[in-house]
Amino acid sequence: MILSASSVHALRAVAWLAAHENGEAMLGRDLARQVNVPADYLSKVLATLARGGVLTASRGVKGGYRLARPASRIRLIEVVLPFEGKRAIPGCLLRPGHPCRESGACSAHPAWGRVKDAYTAFLEKTTIAQIKGGS
Amino acid sequence: MILSASSVHALRAVAWLAAHENGEAMLGRDLARQVNVPADYLSKVLATLARGGVLTASRGVKGGYRLARPASRIRLIEVVLPFEGKRAIPGCLLRPGHPCRESGACSAHPAWGRVKDAYTAFLEKTTIAQIKGGS
DNA sequence: GGTATTATGGACATACGTGTCCATAATCCA
DNA sequence: TGGATTATGGACACGTATGTCCATAATACC
Numbered sequence: 001m002i003l004s005a006s007s008v009h010a011l012r013a014v015a016w017l018a019a020h021e022n023g024e025a026m027l028g029r030d031l032a033r034q035v036n037v038p039a040d041y042l043s044k045v046l047a048t049l050a051r052g053g054v055l056t057a058s059r060g061v062k063g064g065y066r067l068a069r070p071a072s073r074i075r076l077i078e079v080v081l082p083f084e085g086k087r088a089i090p091g092c093l094l095r096p097g098h099p100c101r102e103s104g105a106c107s108a109h110p111a112w113g114r115v116k117d118a119y120t121a122f123l124e125k126t127t128i129a130q131i132k133g134g135s
Numbered sequence: 136m137i138l139s140a141s142s143v144h145a146l147r148a149v150a151w152l153a154a155h156e157n158g159e160a161m162l163g164r165d166l167a168r169q170v171n172v173p174a175d176y177l178s179k180v181l182a183t184l185a186r187g188g189v190l191t192a193s194r195g196v197k198g199g200y201r202l203a204r205p206a207s208r209i210r211l212i213e214v215v216l217p218f219e220g221k222r223a224i225p226g227c228l229l230r231p232g233h234p235c236r237e238s239g240a241c242s243a244h245p246a247w248g249r250v251k252d253a254y255t256a257f258l259e260k261t262t263i264a265q266i267k268g269g270s
Numbered sequence: 271g272g273t274a275t276t277a278t279g280g281a282c283a284t285a286c287g288t289g290t291c292c293a294t295a296a297t298c299c300a
Numbered sequence: 301t302g303g304a305t306t307a308t309g310g311a312c313a314c315g316t317a318t319g320t321c322c323a324t325a326a327t328a329c330c
Contacts, residue, residue, distance in 0.1 A: 002137050002225055002254070005318065012229050015242065028277070041319050047278060059277045060327025083317095090137055094147050094266070107150070107268025111261045118253040119137070126246045131229070133242020140288065163307070176289050182308060194307045195297025 002119075006083040009037045009045050011131070014054065014079050018071035018132040025064030048082050072129040080123060088123065090116045137254075141218040144172045145180050146266070149189065149214050153206035153267040160199030183217050207264040215258060223258065225251045 003011075012035040017026060028046055032039035046065055050057040054074060055065045067074065081088050092100035093112040100106055105113075138146075147170040152161060163181055167174035181200055185192040189209060190200045202209065216223050227235035228247040235241055240248075 002222075003228070005231075008229065008231060011243075015229065019242075038319060040321070043277070044279090044319095050277090057277060058327075059275080059325080061275050061329060063276045063327065065277090093138070094143065094150065096140075096143060107154075108146075108266035111257060111265055115250075115253050115257045118250045122246060122250045130246055131243035173289060175291070178307070179289095179309090185307090192307060193297075194295080194305080196299065196305050198297070198306045200307090 003080065004083055006045055007080045009035070009042055010049055010079050010083060011076065012037070013042060013046065014049065014067070014071075014074065014128055015132045017055070017065065017067055018074075018128045021067065021071075025058055025062065025066050027064045031065065045083075049079065052078065052082050054078055067128075070129070071132055072127050074128040075124060076126045076128070076131070077123040079128070089120055138215065139218055141180055142215045144170070144177055145184055145214050145218060146211065147172070148177060148181065149184065149202070149206075149209065149263055150267045152190070152200065152202055153209075153263045156202065156206075160193055160197065160201050162199045166200065180218075184214065187213065187217050189213055202263075205264070206267055207262050209263040210259060211261045211263070211266070212258040214263070224255055 013031055016031065016035050020026070028043050029039045031046070032042040035042070037045075046055060046057065049055045050065070053068055056068050057063075057065050077088065092098040092106050093108040093116075094106050098106065100109055148166055151166065151170050155161070163178050164174045166181070167177040170177070172180075181190060181192070184190045185200070188203055191203050192198070192200050212223065227233040227241050228243040228251075229241045233241065235244055
């Protein structure tokens with residue numbers, strides 16, 4: 001389904017974190033239980049997000065994870081990029097890896113362009129605050 | 136990138152076939168060379184498309200592949216479905232496998248819905264004739 | 271300082287997509 | 301009928317995503 005499982009895990013975790021911020025750091029295992037993802041796997045995802053500057057992690061008692069910034073200033077692309085790699089931003093449909101500019105665009109460009117634009121706009125313009133739900 | 140490599144191979148092959156129909160059947164190895172896909176791999180893809188009723192295959196001398204119907208009556212979803220499986224039609228973003236109806240839609244529904252609708256419309260409404268290029 | 275607690279990291283297992291190689295079946299033509 | 305030609309199918313190889321398990325490092329609290 002378009003986004004990899006790791007990306008969805010990451011979005012779910014960050015969105016849940018945004019919807020339940022209360023000053024305290026949230027434990028990795030609690031977060032895993034809440035978003036229904038294997039704890040040992042989610043820990044890798046969370047570490048990646050911390051390295052990417054989306055979350056801050058702290059160890060020891062009272063440790064856990066927090067958002068590095070307000071949810072309204074975290075865009076989906078930042079959450080997803082480490083897991084999607086270059087595949088995050090789609091290119092030409094029939095010629096993968098091809099830029100598919102207007103001049104010399106491939107034959108599928110008119111139909112595919114609408115999907116491509118909607119998708120990239122979704123990742124680049126939507127913030128966590130817009131998908132977090134809760135309140 | 137959203138669609139699997141096999142799906143893109145299939146689309147490229149069918150589109151090329153549509154753009155170069157001339158009454159003759161096209162050999163699998165020629166098709167593979169034209170769309171730049173490994174011949175031994177494309178043959179599996181083409182067999183799947185034949186089983187799915189998108190192409191007709193014939194063996195022996197003068198054999199090869201043809202479109203089973205005019206390109207204007209082959210929708211992209213038919214070409215892609217055997218390779219994408221249930222993943223072909225996207226569902227809820229944060230709750231994979233969830234229908235995400237309007238009532239009780241997940242929190243990401245407003246933003247994600249636009250992408251989802253554009254994508255499913257692309258697959259279900261676009262025909263091979265619209266992406267085949269050539270003349 | 272010592273101990274419990276938490277995140278971090280490495281090694282490993284598994285499934286699947288992609289791709290290769292080769293034997294076999296079906297078809298055409300001489 | 302026999303051989304050449306073509307699609308079909310099975311077995312295998314390989315990389316990557318996903319997931320599990322366990323040791324280690326960092327931190328807070330007593």
